[in-house]
Amino acid sequence: MKLTLKIWRQKSSTDKGSLETYLISEVSEDMSFLEMLDVLNEDLIEKGIEPVAFDHDCREGICGMCSLYINGEAHGPDRRVTTCQLHMRKFNDGDTIFIEPFRANAFPVVKDLVVDRSAFDRIQQSGGYVSVNTSGNTQDANSIPIPKDDADIAFDAATCIGCGACVASCKNSSAMLFVSAKVSQFSLLPQGKVEAKERVMNMVNKMDEEGFGNCTNTGACEVECPKGISLDNISRMNREFITANVKK
Amino acid sequence: MATLNSGVPNGELKEKWTQYKDSINLVNPANKRNIDVIVVGTGLAGGSASATLAELGYNVKTFCYQDSPRRAHSIAAQGGINAAKNYQGDGDSTYRLFYDTVKGGDYRSREANVYRLAEVSTNIIDQCVAQGVPFARDYGGLLDNRSFGGVLVSRTFYAKGQTGQQLLLGAYSAMNRQIARGKIKMYNRHEMLDVVVVDGKARGIIARNLITGEIERHSAHAVVIASGGYGNVYFLSTNAMGSNTTAAWKAHKKGAFFANPCYTQIHPTCIPRSGEYQSKLTLMSESLRNDGRIWVPKNMEDVTALREGKLKATQISEENRDYYLERRYPAFGNLVPRDVASRAAKERCDAGFGVNQTGEAVYLDFSSAIIRYGKEQALLNGEDESNEQLVKKLGSEIVKSKYGNLFQMYEKIVDENPYENPMMIYPAVHYTMGGIWVDYNLMTTVPGLYAIGEANFSDHGSNRLGASALMQGLADGYFVLPYTIGDYLSDDIRTGPISTDSKEFEFAESNVKQLLSQLISNKGNHSVDYYHKKLGKIMWDKCGMARTEVGLNEAIKEIKELREDFWKNVTVPGKLNELNKELEKAGRVADFLELGELFAKDALTRNESCGGHFREEYATKEGEAKRDDKNFTFVSAWEHVGEPSEAKLHKEKLDFENIEVKERSYK
Numbered sequence: 080m081k082l083t084l085k086i087w088r089q090k091s092s093t094d095k096g097s098l099e100t101y102l103i104s105e106v107s108e109d110m111s112f113l114e115m116l117d118v119l120n121e122d123l124i125e126k127g128i129e130p131v132a133f134d135h136d137c138r139e140g141i142c143g144m145c146s147l148y149i150n151g152e153a154h155g156p157d158r159r160v161t162t163c164q165l166h167m168r169k170f171n172d173g174d175t176i177f178i179e180p181f182r183a184n185a186f187p188v189v190k191d192l193v194v195d196r197s198a199f200d201r202i203q204q205s206g207g208y209v210s211v212n213t214s215g216n217t218q219d220a221n222s223i224p225i226p227k228d229d230a231d232i233a234f235d236a237a238t239c240i241g242c243g244a245c246v247a248s249c250k251n252s253s254a255m256l257f258v259s260a261k262v263s264q265f266s267l268l269p270q271g272k273v274e275a276k277e278r279v280m281n282m283v284n285k286m287d288e289e290g291f292g293n294c295t296n297t298g299a300c301e302v303e304c305p306k307g308i309s310l311d312n313i314s315r316m317n318r319e320f321i322t323a324n325v326k327k
Numbered sequence: 328m329a330t331l332n333s334g335v336p337n338g339e340l341k342e343k344w345t346q347y348k349d350s351i352n353l354v355n356p357a358n359k360r361n362i363d364v365i366v367v368g369t370g371l372a373g374g375s376a377s378a379t380l381a382e383l384g385y386n387v388k389t390f391c392y393q394d395s396p397r398r399a400h401s402i403a404a405q406g407g408i409n410a411a412k413n414y415q416g417d418g419d420s421t422y423r424l425f426y427d428t429v430k431g432g433d434y435r436s437r438e439a440n441v442y443r444l445a446e447v448s449t450n451i452i453d454q455c456v457a458q459g460v461p462f463a464r465d466y467g468g469l470l471d472n473r474s475f476g477g478v479l480v481s482r483t484f485y486a487k488g489q490t491g492q493q494l495l496l497g498a499y500s501a502m503n504r505q506i507a508r509g510k511i512k513m514y515n516r517h518e519m520l521d522v523v524v525v526d527g528k529a530r531g532i533i534a535r536n537l538i539t540g541e542i543e544r545h546s547a548h549a550v551v552i553a554s555g556g557y558g559n560v561y562f563l564s565t566n567a568m569g570s571n572t573t574a575a576w577k578a579h580k581k582g583a584f585f586a587n588p589c590y591t592q593i594h595p596t597c598i599p600r601s602g603e604y605q606s607k608l609t610l611m612s613e614s615l616r617n618d619g620r621i622w623v624p625k626n627m628e629d630v631t632a633l634r635e636g637k638l639k640a641t642q643i644s645e646e647n648r649d650y651y652l653e654r655r656y657p658a659f660g661n662l663v664p665r666d667v668a669s670r671a672a673k674e675r676c677d678a679g680f681g682v683n684q685t686g687e688a689v690y691l692d693f694s695s696a697i698i699r700y701g702k703e704q705a706l707l708n709g710e711d712e713s714n715e716q717l718v719k720k721l722g723s724e725i726v727k728s729k730y731g732n733l734f735q736m737y738e739k740i741v742d743e744n745p746y747e748n749p750m751m752i753y754p755a756v757h758y759t760m761g762g763i764w765v766d767y768n769l770m771t772t773v774p775g776l777y778a779i780g781e782a783n784f785s786d787h788g789s790n791r792l793g794a795s796a797l798m799q800g801l802a803d804g805y806f807v808l809p810y811t812i813g814d815y816l817s818d819d820i821r822t823g824p825i826s827t828d829s830k831e832f833e834f835a836e837s838n839v840k841q842l843l844s845q846l847i848s849n850k851g852n853h854s855v856d857y858y859h860k861k862l863g864k865i866m867w868d869k870c871g872m873a874r875t876e877v878g879l880n881e882a883i884k885e886i887k888e889l890r891e892d893f894w895k896n897v898t899v900p901g902k903l904n905e906l907n908k909e910l911e912k913a914g915r916v917a918d919f920l921e922l923g924e925l926f927a928k929d930a931l932t933r934n935e936s937c938g939g940h941f942r943e944e945y946a947t948k949e950g951e952a953k954r955d956d957k958n959f960t961f962v963s964a965w966e967h968v969g970e971p972s973e974a975k976l977h978k979e980k981l982d983f984e985n986i987e988v989k990e991r992s993y994k
Contacts, residue, residue: 083960091905109601111740117606117856124854124909129900132908134394136567138607140736142398149770157739189538190906197515200395206506208500209459213379215806217457221414224468234461234486239491241397270459303688 080172085133087179089188092195092196096188098177108168112155113138113145115167123182132191138188140164140305146247147192148179153244153303161242161305165263181247185254185290196243198289199257205285206278207261209270229267236263238306245300245308251292259284259316260308266319283320290301331964331979334766335439340836340985344443345806347690347767348810352817356605359384361823362816363547364540365532367519367574369396371491371797372780373553374498375804380503381510382949383809385816389502389511390457390534392518392569392911397499400555400567401800404491405612407473407483408797410448412937415472419480421445428795431477432760432788433665433954434988435587435939435962437981439767440785447806448798452484454805460497462486475793476613477664477993484793488733495798498804517543518573518911520839522550522581522776525831529581529776533832533839537911540904542840544832546825548816549775551808552578558591560919560926562863564756565597565610571915572922575763575782583771584964584977586784587761588922589930592791592939593872594757595621595668598740599688608755609740611691611955613793616661618696618726619750621668622648623680623689634680640690640749651675659993666790666939666952667993669754673823673872674950676753683751697722727952754872756794760787760939761929764964764979768811769803772964773814775815779803784962787940791931846913847903851896855912858893862886862916862923870923874930874941880979882927883972924971935959956988 080105089096105118110118113135120130134143140161147162149155155165168175179194186194211217239260246254262279265271271278294313301310336347341549354362362385366377369391389398413419424445429436439543452470456462462484463471471480486493505511514534523546531546558564559574579585596611624630625647632638651671653660663671672689675681675743682688701722705712712718727734734745741751763771763778765785771776780800787795826832865885869878893916901907936945936952937959945953960981965974 082743107602107604107744110604111606114604114606118604121854121856124898124900127900132906136393136398136569137400137403138568139403139565139609140739141489142393142400142567143395144393144398160395160739166739166742169743186775193906196394200397200503200513200515203500206502208504209457210504212382212452213375213454213458213501213805214382214809215447217450217453220412220452220456220462221469225464226468227464227466230461230464231466233459234463237461237486237496238489238622240464240492241395264461265459266909268459268461270457302748 080108080167080170081108082170083175085175085177088131089189090190092189093189106167108166110167111138111161111163112165112167114148132193134193135163137162141240143242146181146194146242148181148247150177153181153247154305159305159307161240171238181243183246183252183291185252186243186246198291199241199243202254202258202282202285203261205291206281209265210274223269225268233267236260236308236312239308240306242305244303244305246291248299248303249292250297250299251295253294254286254291255294255316256304256308257312258282259312262314262316262319266315275319276326279316279319279323331764331772331977332766333437333979334768335437335580336767340438340442349616350511351810351814354813354817354820356384360386362386362590362819363388363825364549364551364812365390365545366551366553368399368553368555368782369494369502370401370553370555370780370957371498371800372782372804373551374399374495374502375801375812376502376551376553376779376808377511378498378505379805379809380812381505383725387505387511388514388547390514390517390519392516393535394515395967396502396513396515397496399495399899400570401495401797402492402660403567405488405610406475406614406796407485407490407794408451408494409482409792409794409915410452410454410798411445411448411482412485414470415481417480419482423480424448424482428480428786428792429788429986430991431792432790433991434646434788434953434956434960434983435937435981436786436788438983438985441596443807444786444799444802447802450806451798451801454932455494455497458497458501460486460493473614473617474662475628476662476668477659485614488730491797492992494801519577520914521577521835523831523835524581524773525825525829528774530825531827531832533835538906540902540907542836544827544836546827546832548819548822548825549777549812551777551779552763552782553779553804554782556762557919557922558756558759558988560862560923561756561866562859563600563605563608563867568607571918573915573918574776576918576922576979578763578771578773578778579778580967582773583776583778584764584966585761585925586964587789587929587932588926588965589870589940590760590789590938591756592665592758592760593669593754595665595672595754596691596752597755597757598737599683599685599751599753606796610755611737611750611752615667615691615730615733618729619661619691619693620650620665620695621652621661621689621691622650623675625649627679630680630682634684649680663993664790664792669872669923670941672754687753688751689753690749690831691752693726693745694749697726697746700725719990758791759790760791764962768814769808770811770815776807777812779808787939832954843903843910843914846897846899846908846917847901849897849899851898853896853898855899855909855916858889858897859916859919861889862920865889866923870927870930873941873943876931879927879931883924883931886924886927890924893917893920921971925965925974928972928974929963933959933963
């Protein structure tokens with residue numbers, strides 16, 4: 080198929096940036112979206128035009144490195160996939176596709192479609208861990224049974240890949256889904272309960288400090304999340320946050 | 328010149344590690360504060376090592392090329408992690424895990440290292456649970472296990488098909504705790520481009536800031552390479568797009584011997600390739616072989632009809648299917664080790680029985696498992712187990728709960744429903760057992776330079792068993808290196824900070840700068856990917872699942888020519904001082920073009936078949952790999968002297984005192 084691509088080009092974080100138009104032909108429907116961009120880049124290199132910079136790594140939908148806002152949706156039109164797992168069969172011959180970076184104040188553009196998501200790392204550093212030493216003198220793994228349901232829900236929350244689609248989809252650029260996924264995972268496990276209070280307070284404060292917006296329950300984050308992280312996690316985090324403040 | 332001394336301590340196999348830990352030198356906590364360690368890579372090995380070294384009190388500087396340490400490719404490991412917990416009471420033990428690993432590695436690994444790995448495996452599970460890693464549990468709330476290829480027990484712990492992700496996020500969280508305490512300084516989007524050796528010791532690295540393009544000097548008292556494997560030398564592999572050999576290769580060129588580069592694992596269950604534009608291959612976890620049965624049609628007419636779209640797999644009756652693994656290996660069936668399963672698939676496809684258009688695919692079929700589970704569940708629910716539709720529905724739900732994310736991934740990529748039609752799979756490059764040579768301390772032949780995880784060669788011999796990569800990465804990082812590095816660093820307590828002003832740093836930096844400007848100012852007429860794809864094709868055709876003397880000689884020649892062409896005709900757009908993804912790729916491909924040549928040379932000199940290394944000249948009548956224990960029970964460790972294929976061979980003899988060396992049979 081033949082496509083018209085409108086791609087955001089921006090030389091550096093201080094550059095203004097604009098949409099550029101590129102035509103691409105011989106796109107196969109079995110290609111992934113990023114393979115389509117590979118083909119475009121090879122073509123641009125041949126023409127002496129600088130290729131489009133975009134982030135990607137595992138191309139299996141798990142590392143969370145790829146991003147892209149495609150036709151107004153984080154990770155494009157398909158559900159429950161990252162951009163690297165989006166296939167061209169979701170588009171039609173002759174389509175015009177708009178490709179932009181994830182946009183949020185807390186995610187400044189580095190170049191073209193590459194953004195800086197280090198704010199997510201800093202939130203995790205403020206409390207996204209259990210304070211246990213890693214030198215190996217812990218108790219036996221089966222000494223505390225954990226109800227299967229709790230373990231399963233904790234696992235579902237823990238599958239967040241930290242891609243930032245939730246922030247990019249939210250009209251307030253809120254990071255509540257991302258933060259609540261980690262808070263939930265630990266609040267459901269006995270190992271995480273010890274520090275639950277401090278964790279939720281610190282992570283929420285850090286989230287605000289990094290410039291993410293507030294949650295107004297529109298739920299766009301859940302719809303666009305490639306891993307289907309549930310809004311229930313936000314409720315759970317709110318409960319944890321209120322309890323922590325009451326018990327203070 | 329460096330010599331090979333494995334440094335394996337004396338004593339009984341079972342006591343070696345404990346006695347060794349009791350006797351090695353330690354660094355006291357106050358002195359650790361004055362010692363810096365650089366770690367390159369943040370996968371399971373690098374991430375866990377960074378966290379533990381920081382916790383012990385060292386000042387750690389950690390580097391990764393991704394935008395966050397959480398992106399390292401360990402995250403994509405699916406199936407599980409082995410540990411000799413024997414929670415299932417099925418006869419597992421440390422010795423049995425050790426035995427399975429040595430046998431699985433086709434008797435080409437170092438006994439003492441493997442035993443230590445098996446010994447610390449149980450700690451890993453305890454550690455990860457304490458960190459809040461949500462492993463799968465049964466209804467009683469205890470940890471669940473499953474079975475993997477090449478073993479007869481269930482010792483694999485898992486978190487659905489995302490075990491690597493959960494373990495890596497555990498290591499990442501442990502790192503975050505130390506980053507918050509200021510004990511780890513994290514350098515994201517930085518790539519190591521050289522090791523700096525001062526007075527014979529590794530004392531730092533040269534790194535490029537991938538955002539600004541700045542070339543930086545970083546010093547330390549020791550350097551740890553945890554940069555993973557080199558599977559991307561094949562261009563198409565299940566590795567991440569950015570996975571590369573640069574850190575390991577630069578270390579090799581600075582004096583670290585490179586061991587067994589030809590030992591590559593070709594994983595049997597990957598999604599077949601679909602076209603020329605293909606950028607990478609996707610793995611489907613080996614755990615699928617617990618419940619999936621592998622087959623091709625018995626009759627060529629059915630194969631032809633399948634390819635023409637006139638027949639569906641589900642329409643081929645049981646008696647017309649060839650479950651070739653169950654036929655050839657009745658004892659292990661679909662759960663034979665990876666090298667065996669891959670070669671068997673290639674054998675059937677080479678014979679013309681491949682089931683897709685390219686002729687390079689076999690079926691992985693879940694229909695029997697769906698019915699088996701469905702009946703069981705119907706019985707449990709008190710429902711009618713002869714109701715086919717109900718049984719299928721219930722069975723599909725159970726299969727979904729076990730492998731849901733893998734089935735979803737398959738459906739997204741192939742656009743076919745694997746609950747209804749069997750999956751199509753074909754082998755693909757997945758893991759490299761070879762790597763930087765290390766001694767018992769995990770130190771390379773350069774003092775102060777360590778290699779851990781997939782980057783080293785030590786534990787898997789010539790074939791790695793499933794769910795053992797995660798085990799090795801975390802064992803090295805959490806429990807082995809943090810002890811052994813102290814023995815070396817105890818000599819450095821009075822050294823003080825290492826200056827980056829020395830001539831060695833200056834020299835290394837100017838070399839890196841020169842290489843990069845050469846790439847950028849070349850202005851040739853082919854892109855980096857053009858060369859990478861060509862290299863990949865040579866590697867796959869001549870250094871892939873089956874190798875011959877003739878093919879390997881050709882490979883050496885062709886890779887040499889391709890490398891010369893690369894330096895003459897490659898084009899790298901953009902500038903040095905900016906984010907430049909093509910420049911990053913160019914540097915990595917330049918190193919793959921050297922490594923590939925050594926790889927072929929190594930395969931050429933190993934005149935036997937073992938594990939992932941299969942030489943057509945050395946096979947039994949039935950087509951099984953034929954080892955030559957008399958002449959090849961050694962590790963090939965290569966010393967860089969100039970051209971890659973002129974490297975000097977050093978042999979580390981392998982002694983097996985606690986295990987009987989036998990023909991590896993899974994029949």
